[in-house]
Amino acid sequence: MPRPKMYKKYNLPTAEPQMIDREFTDTELKAFRDAFRMFDLDGGGTIETHELKQVITQLGDNPTDEEIDDMIIAVDTNGDGEIDFEEFLALMRLRMGESGDDAETHLREVFDMFDADGSGCIDRNEMRTLMKKLAQDLTEEEITLIMDEVDTDGDGEISFEEFKMLVIK
Structure with missing residues (x-):
């Protein structure tokens, strides 16, 4: 089955998120937790579709609604249509694993959001x-x-x- 267009654009592999072997440093985890809280607009403990779109837009991209849906599907292991913190970390693992970006690059992205x-x-x-x-x-x-x-x-x-x-x- 061919990869959806979104996977190519966002460099997300089709593998399950738990199969991406990438551990985060304490610095990365803190930065990701802060970013997650910032974009969990309603404080519900999950990032919803519209909130994820804001996150990705803040990171300098302008995804379509279909691409956002595909991103959620890629990491939404419990199938609720939203991203909890563990699933958010899986998304970050996918982004970092494919791009080779380091912690400082992602910390810079978080800083730029603030x-x-x-x-x-x-x-x-x-x-x-x-x-x-x-x-x-x-x-x-x-x-x-x-x-x-x-x-x-x-x-x-x-x-x-x-x-x-x-x-x-």
Whole structure:
């Protein structure tokens, strides 16, 4: 049976996700967990079709609804039509396994999702928005504490290097 068009475009093998032998580092897992929470818009513990489309679009692609459906089918081991965190990790394994991308590349993709204005840094407003998307309703004082701790050079913004240090902690 020929591979659907989506598999070719997104480099997803037809093998079952559990057959992809790829372990993630703690840094990768934390970054993926944060990304998963950010795009689990309703906080239900799964990424639905429309949420997955947002994730992929944020990563710089513009998939069709059919391609999104195919992605879900590729990793949806329980058949509920949604992606839970384990299935999300399977999707990331497939993407990384085929492309050869390393952790830093994917960490950069996560950083770029948080850097809403594309400035190359996460400012206070983007941090506030990020925390809300991660279901962390923080006070201004708590935002300031995070910014002060992570912003090691004191410029009021979080660079990619500073973000990496935050994720590694």
